[in-house]
Amino acid sequence: MEKENRILLGHGSGGKLMHELIENVFVRLFSNSILDAQTDSAILHTGSSDIAFTTDSFVIDPLFFPGGNIGKLAVCGTVNDLAVSGAEPLFLSVSFIIEEGFPIDELEIIAESLAAEAKNAGVTIVTGDTKVVNKGKCDKLFINTSGIGRITSDKLKIGSADGIIPGDVIIINGTIGDHGMAVFNSRESFNFKIPVESDCASLNHLIREVTEKFPVKFMRDPTRGGVATVLNELAVKAGLGIAIEESSLPVRKGVKAMCEILGFDPLHVANEGKVIMVAAKENATAILEILRNNDKGSESSIIGYITSDHPRRVVLRNETGGSRIIDTLSGDQLPRIC
C-alpha cells in the first residue's frame, strides 16, 4: 500500500495535513452545521438546563468484529450510557488516537460506521479531536466519545435505585454474553467455528418506548463485568437481595458452548446492546410486550426479582432447586472488550 494512504505523524500536528484529514474524512462523513463551524468548542442549545453527561474510551481489540466495529461501538456505548440514565441522547464528541501507519481506508470505514450509527440513534457529532502517535506507541486506533443528553425532571433519579421494593421484577431485552464472546472469537488465536455475533446496538429508542409509557425504577447497561456486576451493584444500592432464575436466562447456544469450553459464566460476559430494567410487578407484562415488539428486544424476558431475602446478595436458582451466590468478578476476564 502506498505511503499516502496511511496515517502520518503530520496528520496529528495541527497543520495542513491534519486539516486535510479532518475535512476529507471526518467533516465529510459527520457533517452538520455545528461541527462544520470547526470552532474550539461546539455551541449547543440543549433545550433544558438539566443534562446528562458521560464519557467512554474504546480500546477494543480487534477493531472489526462480527456485528460491528469500534466506530459503531463508540456510538452505541455512549448513547446507551445516556439512555439508561433516563436521558435523551443529543450530542456526541469523538476523539481519535491513531497509530502512525494506520490505513486511511480503514479509518474511513470506521468513521462511516460511526456516522451511520449516530444517524440511527439520532445523535449529532458536534466536536472532535485527532491525535497521532508514533508507530508502536498505541495499538492501531482508540476512540473516545463523550455524550450529552437532555433529561426531564421525572427521570432524574433513575440511576439511584430509589423506590425499589421486594417483588419488583428484573427484565432484560435479550440474550446475554453475545458481545464478549463475539470479540473473543474474532481474536486470531481463539477462532472457534461457532457463529457468534455482537449485540452492539443503540438502545435509546427502545428505552424511550418503555419509559414514556411505564415508570422504570432502575436501568443499567451490562457492559464490562456483565449482568452479574450490574445486579451486584444494584443489590448494594438498594440494600435488598436479587434472585435470578437460571432457566430464565436467555443465552444463545453458541455463547453457551464457548462459555462452557472456556470456563466463563455468561453472567460475567460483556454485552453492548442490552439493558437491565427494574419495574413494578404489575407493569412487567406490558413492558415485556413493548420490548418484544421492537427488533432490539424480541427476546426480552424476566430474569428474576427483588427480594428481602439475602440482602445485598445476588443468588442464582437452578432448575434442580439448588442455588449459588453470583459475585462481581474480581480481576480480569477479557481485556479490551470495549
Added chain:
Amino acid sequence: MEKENRILLGHGSGGKLMHELIENVFVRLFSNSILDAQTDSAILHTGSSDIAFTTDSFVIDPLFFPGGNIGKLAVCGTVNDLAVSGAEPLFLSVSFIIEEGFPIDELEIIAESLAAEAKNAGVTIVTGDTKVVNKGKCDKLFINTSGIGRITSDKLKIGSADGIIPGDVIIINGTIGDHGMAVFNSRESFNFKIPVESDCASLNHLIREVTEKFPVKFMRDPTRGGVATVLNELAVKAGLGIAIEESSLPVRKGVKAMCEILGFDPLHVANEGKVIMVAAKENATAILEILRNNDKGSESSIIGYITSDHPRRVVLRNETGGSRIIDTLSGDQLPRIC
C-alpha cells in the same frame, strides 16, 4: 517495585480491582457529590440551555515536563478551549487509557495535578472512564477530557470572526513557544542545558476579567500549530489580512535559542497558556492593562493588527523593513506535544 503497585489488566475489566482503583485513586482525589454517585452518566444542572462542549485527547510524551504534567495539561487544554469560545467552564469528564504495568504512584501524582488544576480553574470533574491495555499496546498513559461550559447569548459568536475590521488589534497574553520547547527539551535525546518551562495554565479567569469589561471580537488558544496557525485560520475566516511585527513578538531567550539551533519558528511552536484576542483599537490599552495585572498575562503585548492589505494572508514585518508571509505548517513539527 512490587507488582501490587502497578496497573494490572484487571484494573480495566469492570470488576472489583477496577472498583478499588476508582475508589482509591479517582473518587478520592476528584470527589464531589456528582462524581461520587458513580452513575452511568453525570446529571448536571447547567443553569442555561446554551452550552459549549469540547473534547481533547492528550498523548504528550513525556508525561512529566518542566511546568506541568499530562494531568494538569488535560485540564488546562479543555478549560481553555471552552474559555476562548466565550463560555464559563463548569464540568469535565476524564477518561484514562493506561498501559499495563504503569506505576500506580505516578498515576496518583498525575491525578493529583489534575484535581488541583480543576480546583484552580473552578471546574468539577463529574464523570470518567478507565481502560487498561496490555503492555506495549499504548505508551504509558493517555487522557481524554471533555468539557461543558455555560455560555451567555452575547458571547455566542465569539469564535466566528464576525465584526472584525481593519485596524483591530491582535493581543497575546505573553511569550510564545514555551510549551513546545519545554516538552521537546525534556525528551531524553534533546536535553539542552537551557531552562525552558511550559506555560501550561488555565486561562478562564483571565479571559473573564477582560470579557466582562470589554468586547473581544475573536479568541483562540494557539496550541498545536502555534500562533501562525491561529492567525492563518483567522485571516481566512475574516477574509482580511494580518500584519505581525517581529519586534513585538514576545519570545523568551531560551526558547529563541532552542528554535534557532533546531530551525523552528516560534510562531509554529505550541503554547498551552496563551490566548490570542482580537479587539477594537480603542479598547486595546485598557485590555492590555487588565491582562498585565494578572499573573498569567504580565507579559501581554499587541503583536499586530488586522489589515485590508494582503487579504487571507499573515505577513511578518521585521525591524529592517522587510516582510515575509507566515504560513500554516504543512506537516509535522513536534509530534505528541499535547
